[in-house]
Amino acid sequence: MLQSFRSKLKIYLMSDKYNPKVIEKKWQSFWDNEKIFESKADPNREKYYILEMFPYPSGKIHMGHVRNYTLGDVIARYKRAQGLNVMHPMGWDAFGLPAENAAKENNISPKDWTYENISTMKSQLKQMGLSLDWSRELATCDEKYYHQQQKLFLNFFRKKLIYKKESLVNWDPVENTVLANEQVIDGKGWRSGADIEQKKLSQWFFKITDYAENLLTSLDKLEKWPEKVKTMQKNWIGKSIGCEITFNILSNDAKLKTSKLQIFTTRPDTIFGATFCALSPFHPLVDEILEINPKIGNELSQLRAQKINEESISKNEKIGINTNIFIEHPLIKDKKLPVYIANFILMDYGSGAIYGCPAHDQRDLDFANKYNLDIIQVIDPKSQETFDGVNAITDDGVLINSDFINGLTVFDAKKVIIDKLAELKVGEQKINYRLRDWGISRQRYWGCPIPIMYREDGEVIEVPEDQLPIKLPSDIDLSIPGNPLDNHPTWKYTKCPKTGMNAIRETDTLDTFVDSAWYFLRFCSPDSNDAFNEDESKYWMPVDQYVGGVEHAILHLLYARFFTKALEKKSFDEPFESLFTQGMVCHQTYQNKSGNWVYPDDIKEENRKIIQISTDEEVFEGPMESMSKSKKNVIDPETIIKSFGADAARWFMLSDSPPEKDINWSESGIQGSWKICQKIWTLINVNKEYLSSNHCNEDLDLSDQAKELMYLSNRCLNAVTNGIEKFQMNVAIAKIFEFVNGLSKFRVHKKNDEVALCSALKILIRIIEPMVPHLAEECWSITGASGSIISEPWPEVNQSYLEKNDVIVVIQINGKRRAEINVEKDVTEEDVYEKIKNIKNISDAISKRNIVKSIYVPNKILNIVLN
RNA sequence: GCGGAUAUGGUGGAAUUGGUAGACACGCUGGUUUUAGGUACCAGUGAGGCAACUCAUGGGGGGUUCGAGUCCCUCUAUCCGCACCA
Known part of the structure; x- marks a missing residue:
């Protein structure tokens, strides 16, 4: 029997191989064509809104994105399998300073740069096999989006939630511009090197302090938020x-x-x-x-x-x-x-x-x-x-x-x-x-224009809604120091709509945190002529699960909470029901003798030394740090997907480290992930013949061996279900390893074994789908099933298989483990004593000394205390 | 400085919540294969012993308990946050 299995395996491996390149593309286009992940509000179905923090389109996705979106995707796919109406949208946090910097360096408009990045990153996200509803895609730099944001601004303005006051900024006297904190290095401007001054400027503020008490007290309602984040917000509000x-x-x-x-x-x-x-x-x-x-x-x-x-x-x-x-x-x-x-x-x-x-x-x-x-x-x-x-x-x-x-x-x-x-x-x-009002003025170009004008008689006037959106001009000159909108020859000159008097537009733009303070709401009705549609948002909001980096623990999340509370006509008070903050992706750093950082794909090991390939010089291991371009310890997800496939990359992101902790990227780790994908694929192929439906009749009496397999599969199903529910993906992955190892050892001897094997394999395919969806789909099609694994419901744990008749009871003497015995479930203390009579070291110990006390926990432990 | 968190093998980590510590993975060692090699498979991997077994161990120290990785006290170390990056 064993021999025949082996030869079968060998023949099989010679003929065909797990090929993620082919199967991943195949299933991605299937999902796209069938519009599987598009969501519609349906009052008859329970909804589940899962959201990951949308990315800044910086150029390419990085491993941090891979981890964040894989985590969210596991939840999305799992909840879908549970029968919920899942919405899992994606968009772009597309305004911001880097676009202006890139524009200056590469002589490309911030808009073109941004949209090119969006297009690249979108195709990269698609390659990851994420179950995203792209029909709701939005970009905050899109006129349609910032049009609604300008309306919200005016709404808040009328509610007296926005005001202007003098406030300090980092002022670069050479570049004539305001700098962000990160652009000030040791008190000097990052480009000019000039001494930075603290300058007073008149700027716009959101009156978030009006909500300080509310933001503080309702933290207690957020039971599914990490305590850490709540503490940080509490301290922040101070x-x-x-x-x-x-x-x-x-x-x-x-x-x-x-x-x-x-x-x-x-x-x-x-x-x-x-x-x-x-x-x-x-x-x-x-x-x-x-x-x-x-x-x-x-x-x-x-x-x-x-x-x-x-x-x-x-x-x-x-x-x-x-x-x-x-x-x-x-x-x-x-x-x-x-x-x-x-x-x-x-x-x-x-x-x-x-x-x-x-x-x-x-x-x-x-x-x-x-x-x-x-x-x-x-x-x-x-x-x-x-x-x-x-x-x-x-x-x-x-x-x-x-x-x-x-x-x-x-x-x-x-x-x-x-x-x-x-x-x-x-x-x-x-x-x-301690909380201060939120300063939202930015003296920059690539942001949402503020719909306000200053009339020549000194009045501050709202731009009427029918004149919105105030669009950003495309013909700007970023080479002139200072605020590009202010420098523009014509853009800021306008007339008061009521009086016809001359007026000057506000040339500050909005902080990009404003853009991200309500995007989750826009996803509910991305095409609405209002900022959000009441009915749609009533159905979808709040976000059931929000996943993102802990670096947003305070500002973004606090601003989003403030916006949600300040909005009108909504049925919810808090935006995010449950929050999960994932850890970073780290990688070994390498430095050469002169202290310069070296890329990990530029090194090789030779005679226990690490050598830089391009220079043939020896390099040394630096500290393990979160991937960053400056330390060159980056791994490009696209390269990984090309050589190992998206499923292996996803698997790696979920295995080993708990999601809330940092994960260390390693070559051996990704290879291990690839191996398990290969192993599962082989397992299914080799056992193809048992997977047809007529093998899967569970009513048969099962052999002991088959019962053991049913125990294993139900225990694994139970553990994976719990693991995903509790965000312990690493534990879920470990249990799948156990299951796969058990399955690989299992051999069919009798007819009844086939039944158990078929059932176990089908459970395996179903429960790996949230983690490695392409592989699961491919395996599912190998079973001969038509359609997608995604429409298969999540299996129920069959409790009867989980209950075993035999249990192991550990025998301790004075609290130290001395033996273990296999007994029937729920046996009495006397029975256990009867059984251990024959165990030499135990009976010796008992006969030499007196039993002072005996503690018996049924089905678990017997502790004999001797004097 | 203030605030918060964490500490388990060579490494990442697990433990049904007070009941067999080290699951699972990586790495390492030895072996098997009509294996070129990366691969696949088997065995081992805290220490001692051929073995039955014994001893040790959870950052350090102390305590509660029949029993502590888990609860309490204390010391130490490390990491994170502290208002214009997103």
Whole structure:
């Protein structure tokens, strides 16, 4: 029997081979032609909306996309098999800075560059065999899309959710342009090398802070979001309950004398420890101080040039300017606090001014020590630590040196102080959010134009809806420094539709995060004349499963949530029911002697050395890092698909590493994936004769061997189902390996074996389809079935095969494993003792000592405790 | 600095949630084949032993328990985020 199987295998392998190139193309065109993945709203069917974060069309897909879209596709195909009405759309996050950069470098228009990339990447995605509904495809740079976005903008504008204010940008004085943070390297412009200034510009903002509380509290409703992401958003919103205190300014200057200073603090309990006050360099009061005291101008511009964020605040040296102005302590008569301008105060947080209590805040303490300011300890910490003058005490404790709040706890003291300040009408409790309004102005060309114009009489006018969309001009000159729309000779000049007065268009464009804040909604009705169709979105929304990179944990997801909440006429409050954030794709890096990075396909191994092929020089392994062009540790998915096929690439992406963790790409890994595809294909071909339907009658009595196979297949089916449901694709893959290994060893001896084999193989084909769809389709056609495996329902686990009569009970002595026995299910403790009598090492141990205790967990374990 | 997470063989990782640690894969070692080679197949892969068996082990230390990778305390290390890249 064995011999005949072997010869059959050999003959088979000689004649034909697994050829992904042919079968993948074949099934891709089948799916396309039959429009298998196009979805329609159907109120009689339960829907499932699965979405992966749409890509930026940068040129080619990369391994990160392969991983992201494979994961989503497994879910999409699995849910389809479960009988749900699945929508799985794809589009393009097509506006953005790289298109402008590429345009400058290659002398091609951003639009042409973008659409060429889209076309390339679309064909690459198709080669991956993704079950995408391309009939809903959209690109955010498409006029049809940004037309609707401009309408949404006006809608929000009318709802007073959009306003203009002065705000700081990174300004490159040589290029005359605003830079993104990533374009500022060590304080210098990435192209010009010029020192970057912080410049104030009037810019548009979304009032996302109106929704701060809502965005925070409804996080609790998002049960299927990773805790990590929710924590990040919570911290980002940064709700804190504190106190706003108004201080009188003491100055000889008439104007300043009458001004007041607002300070926000979360620690009003430390007010008796306050010894100074610090203003943000951008605080409005600073401008007034500068007028009176122009001498500080130099120092001030230095402070203003510094990049301030929370990280730099806690790390950098604290620097301040003494203004020689004082404020009056509200609770201590005649106490004056010096006012400094300091580099560690954020204008955007609280009121841009603080009072410093050095003993209980590290930043304040560092500052006080540097400028020899008073330090007063006002809290006696629970932890008993004594104040050393270098480390601030931030622990909870009891108030000291604090007049009428002495002896109170921090918690109680806060309340008493707030009440007292309120009574004196100089302070009140205030809730403050770290979340700032969303700045949406970009001084760039390749983005959605803002439908606003400025009339010559100073009025800000909406562009009427019937004049939308405001289209981007195609004849732009990107070589001139500055904002291309502003530079355009004619584009910005227009007339007020009501009065006929001259007007100038807004030349800023929208942040691309606006584009992605509602695209999931547009997919529900991509051709609607409104931003979204009420009925369609009511059926499809919310997105049941959203899959993407954790790098979008805060901004994109928060903005999308904000948009969803701010929209009108919708039946949902949150956009994404369930969120999954996948890990990155990493690869070994290689460096030569001079430290230059080397491409992995430019190396070979020779005599245990790694040699660069092109130069014949020795290279060395660097760290394992996420694939990036700069480190040259990239593998092109297209090359992989060409040599191993999409199914092998998909398999690799799902195997080994859990989806939420980083995966390390390796040559041996992809080869292993190819091997298993080959193995499954061979397995099906070799057993072709058993796969016709008349073999698959399950009513027959099965032999023990066949029952074992049925146990194996049902256990695997169960594990794969659970694995996919729980996003543990790596576990599902491991179980399929087990199943395939078991199947390869199985030989048909009797008629009944054929039945089990047929059933097991059909289960195998069905459950691999979400992972390796082309292979599954091909195998399915080999069975002689007509049509597509996709229309086959997901099999039900047959519980009766999962229940075994025999179980293994482990025998422990003092908690250490000493033996295991095979017994019938649910036997009693006595029966187990009876059985282990004959096991020498156990009976020896028992006879030598006394049994103190015996713990028996039926069907699992017997632990005998000896003295 | 603040906030969050993680730690299991040579490697990626698994473990029905307190009950046989190391499933599965990669790598490595030996072998088989009318195998040119990549391939396929078989066996081994914590240590000791021919073997029955014994011992060790989950970043370090401590605790709870009949029993701990899993629960508690503590120390250490690493990774991620901290507002104009998408």
